[in-house]
Amino acid sequence: MSGKCASPRCACRWGGSTRPTFYATLIFGNSMRTGLLLFLLSLGISSWAQPLQPIDYDSLYQRRMAGLSPVQRLVWADKYVSYLNEHSRFADARTLLQASLKVAQQAHLTAWTARFYELSGYIEMTNGNLVRSIDFFLQALAIYQATYAFEQQQKLCVHIIGVYSSLQNLAKRQQYNRQAATLQREYHQLSMLPFTYADKADDFVNVGKLDSALAYGRKAMTVLWVTRKWQQFYSHLDGYGVLLTDGGQYHEAEKTFRQCLAYSLQQGDPRRELYAYIHLPEPLLHLGRLDEAAHYAKLALSRIVHDPERQDEHRTQVYESLTHIAEARGQYKQALVYERLSNQYRNAMLSVEKNRQIAEVEARYQTAQKQARINQLSIDNQRQLTQISWQAVGLIALIALLALALWQYRVIRQVNARLRTSSQLVFENNRQISQQSDRLGVLMQELHHRVKNNLAIVSSLMRMQSKRLDDPRAVQAVQDGQRRVEAISLIHQQFYQTENLADVPIKTYVTELTENLLLGYGFDPNTFDCQVEVADIHLDVDVAVPLGLILNEVLTNAFKYAYTNVANPKLTVRLKPVTDSPATGLLIEVQDNGPGLEGPGRADARLERSTPTVTQRKGSFGQRLIRELTGQLGGEMSLTTQHGTYFRLWIPTPV
Missing domain, CATH: 3.30.565.10 (Histidine kinase-like ATPase, C-terminal domain)
Structure with a gap:
């Protein structure tokens, strides 16, 4: 499924509350127009009753992180990096990730180390640096495999499959596809179902079976709606609209993109708003509503600044839409102007991609050269250390001759040194106590995380054991025991997902x-x-x-x-x-x-x-x-x- 979603997660109460109207329109196709009107009405009422107040997230995160130690900042760094990525502030995100990764490695927090490698991969993938994103994903995957974090392994395999698909590396894509299928079969997780369905939808798109792709797209969105993961839901909904456009279902595609637009405006998400403006002109063009299509295309041009790393790609797509609109109007001279602009930005995009690939090759070559130089310097340093050690033997005799003359002076210095050592020891002890106190909260969260993972392993073993039993009563007993283990595991999950470690x-x-x-x-x-x-x-x-x-x-x-x-x-x-x-x-x-x-x-x-x-x-x-x-x-x-x-x-x- 194509498209991205950077919208904050919505809140939806399971029992007794109103459910999202956009999903009702998706399930009940015959009443989509009525569902859209109800959604807009409820949106207007909620906006009138409780107007959204703009939030300065930069100041919010910086205030929360100001009074914390480096180890305690890791939780907020995770959230802040995701916010920076959603707003295309990749340079700030990389700087924060490098500092946080260094703290996690020095504190030997393997779970956080893997998490920051994973976030680094997301940053590079969003920015279009696919080769660098693969490197980060593989480092995170190695840690998750060593710590038996099966759910994270499945998630990373799905992202790696997507990157290798973009790189046209079929062999690697199939390798990780098999690995993800094995993990899904042995350690089934509900949270991974959307990724599995989306991957199958992409396979059907590649072979031209759009009806099957749409069916699996609806399955993925059903699971995301049930689990209330709205950020991922709207990403899949946007991609679902693209598939509808490709399949010629222009009325449904328009309604889908307008739902994404309404949500992005409600949440104040400029990048998701930009994607809606980019995608809307195509179905409107085929519906004969040329003025509306041109209006949204121009709105897209005015908001491309919200996704600075992909401006050439977006301008290419928008000018292609404007070319088709001008041709439909019979304005062939204007269409030629738009076509030239589209080709100009397409060539610029290809040039940037080629330069990026060349720069990566050069960087790898220079890294190899620097490593060879470092190895040679290490050999030279070892040789110099040997020479210095022999010179030190000669100096010992000279120092012995000066020992008597400096005896009194050394006694005074020794007393002062003891005082400084005692003071430094007290200071160091206080610093270590402070650090240990800071790390205790994070370590307890990691402890609950590992207990939850261990209980997940026990649950998976019981599930596999039940499949090998023939006695229905024995199977039922093992399955009941499995659900009891999962009920306890859910409590530990609540602990490591919150800051309160006591309740x-x-x-x-x-x-x-x-x-x-x-x-x-x-x-x-x-x-x-x-x-x-x-x-x-x-x-x-x-x-x-x-x-x-x-x-x-x-x-x-x-x-x-x-x-x-x-x-x-x-x-x-x-x-x-x-x-x-x-x-x-x-x-x-x-x-x-x-x-x-x-x-x-x-x-x-x-x-x-x-x-x-x-x-x-x-x-x-x-x-x-x-x-x-x-x-x-x-x-x-x-x-x-x-x-x-x-x-x-x-x-x-x-x-």
């Missing part, structure tokens, strides 16, 4: 847990009414882990048994603090609209009120796990039938 943001955790289980059991988010109403609070890890496992068991039970014969499945998950009663605590409620406790498959899923006595019969492992965890939290639970199955859990406030 878990329970709202984000419960939302992602519910979404993952819904998708994991094969339900369609478009037809499943799932409402997650969780208070925005933080819980200690001692409470979050058992609570997460309890929710995992209850939600898994609902998705497995409740909706077998339900036409309109519905699930409600609530978590809120209780403060208006003598006993304060947390209240958790899960309600489905299935057949209730007497439905098929639910007999073994019944739970008694509160914690069972010794005389009560033993239930399944999931039941016992819920009871034990509820007892561990000191809570009370109940399971009843109220228009479906209703689960209630009350946990007292920890002392």
Whole structure:
């Protein structure tokens, strides 16, 4: 999929909120005009109710980084580099990346080192330096392979495939395509599905099968919409519009580009706005709306300054559009002028690319020459050191003769040296303590990251083991264990993605847990009414882990048994603090609209009120796990039938 998206990520609540109108127009083609009007109306209302205030991101990031140590600045450097790349400020981005990479290497932070190599590759890829981007990507990939970061490996393989496609290197492209396919098959990640679908769409484009390419483009955008990755969604949406134009679907292409334009204007993204102006003239030209096409082409020319590294490429494309517009109007003299300008910028672009390739070859040659010179200097230095060592032996005798005369003077200097050494030692100890304190936060984040990666390995091993079992009960038991491991892994993921290393943001955790289980059991988010109403609070890890496992068991039970014969499945998950009663605590409620406790498959899923006595019969492992965890939290639970199955859990406030 072509096109880029530099828009900030949107926010969208999963349950009960309005969803993006642009996606409704994409899914329901017959009502695209109505969806677009509703989107523009909602955009106008939201803009009137809450006008967007411009944000000075440069001052914001610089203020946040001013009071931090070099190690603590790595998190903000990551965000700031992405912002600079989105605004085509490549020189500033490279300077910040070099400094951050040096800090990460000196502190032996391998995860951050790989991340900054990866960002360097993105900068060079965006800037058109494809050979340099490959070098950075391969360095990052080597570190991710050594640290078993499977998701990052898949992501880098996809980007490397795209670069080798641009370089027309078919052998390398196939090599990394096979590597990405192996990783996707063995360590399946939902976040990698859009890249896989987009890669397949590109393959179909290369063989001229636009209908198949459009189908895989819609699949990629579906996953991005479900996971709320709006920056990548709009990048794919822009490329989807280009495919529609190539396929002759000009009305749909125009609507797609206008959705991208409306979003870029709302978010204040000048580069995405530029791409919309560049792409709109082509479908408008084929629709016979020549004045509009010329208007957007001229707007594109006035905003090319927002992407300075690709001005010649953009001007070539815009002047080609203006040439076609002038020809359609019968203005052949003006068309000739535009054609000459297009050829002029095309030749300039080719010249720049050729000079860049020559400069890279020369740089590699000079680097080899410098390395040879360094090696020779090293040999010469070693020879000189040997000579100096022999001269030092002769000087020892002379120094011995002067020792008696300088004895008193040396005693005084020794006393002063001890004082300076003590002072320096105190200063050095204070500096090391300060550095260790600064590094502790980053190291804890890396620790949680590695724990999450290790749990991901355990989950993958359990998934592969389940595929080798023949007993359905054994397979079900291993899969249940896998989901419990993933529920714990999700908590560690919340730790390393936030600055707070003591508490878990329970709202984000419960939302992602519910979404993952819904998708994991094969339900369609478009037809499943799932409402997650969780208070925005933080819980200690001692409470979050058992609570997460309890929710995992209850939600898994609902998705497995409740909706077998339900036409309109519905699930409600609530978590809120209780403060208006003598006993304060947390209240958790899960309600489905299935057949209730007497439905098929639910007999073994019944739970008694509160914690069972010794005389009560033993239930399944999931039941016992819920009871034990509820007892561990000191809570009370109940399971009843109220228009479906209703689960209630009350946990007292920890002392």
